[in-house]
Amino acid sequence: MYKQILVAVDGSRSGRRALDEAVKIAKATGATVQALCVVQHPARLVDVGAGFAEEPKRQSAEADVATAALEEAKTVFAQAGVPGTARAADAMGEDIAVVIYRIAAEEDADLVVMGTRGLSGVKRLLLGSVAESFLRMADRPVMLVRDEEPKAA
Numbered sequence: 486m487y488k489q490i491l492v493a494v495d496g497s498r499s500g501r502r503a504l505d506e507a508v509k510i511a512k513a514t515g516a517t518v519q520a521l522c523v524v525q526h527p528a529r530l531v532d533v534g535a536g537f538a539e540e541p542k543r544q545s546a547e548a549d550v551a552t553a554a555l556e557e558a559k560t561v562f563a564q565a566g567v568p569g570t571a572r573a574a575d576a577m578g579e580d581i582a583v584v585i586y587r588i589a590a591e592e593d594a595d596l597v598v599m600g601t602r603g604l605s606g607v608k609r610l611l612l613g614s615v616a617e618s619f620l621r622m623a624d625r626p627v628m629l630v631r632d633e634e635p636k637a638a
């Protein structure tokens with residue numbers, strides 16, 4: 486069955502739901518889980534006069550979110566009694582889905598678990614989807630976990 490599960494976390498509600506599902510599967514199969522948070526530093530036009538002071542603050546905020554998400558993952562692993570590790574990766578201009586793909590291959594993950602917000606229509610077109618991009622390139626099993634609970638009929 487599964488021995489190595491990679492779960493993408495980002496501090497969002499869907500990322501937490503993905504983490505919870507990965508832990509459930511690990512408990513059932515005896516797998517190890519690796520939580521991965523990819524930090525992207527998008528290129529920005531910076532005003533030379535005032536912009537440099539804000540740039541480190543923004544990068545620091547992104548790092549703080551990643552640190553919090555990975556600390557949460559470590560806590561979840563410990564509480565569930567599941568062997569797990571937490572890792573951050575810097576996208577450094579790469580697409581986040583590509584970074585997840587590369588690390589899944591490096592770690593020889595048997596399963597990749599990701600959250601998705603379930604956007605559709607224009608929102609999906611404008612915002613894109615890391616999960617959808619990853620799914621299109623995936624060469625191993627992927628579990629997508631929706632952000633919202635299913636609506637009652």
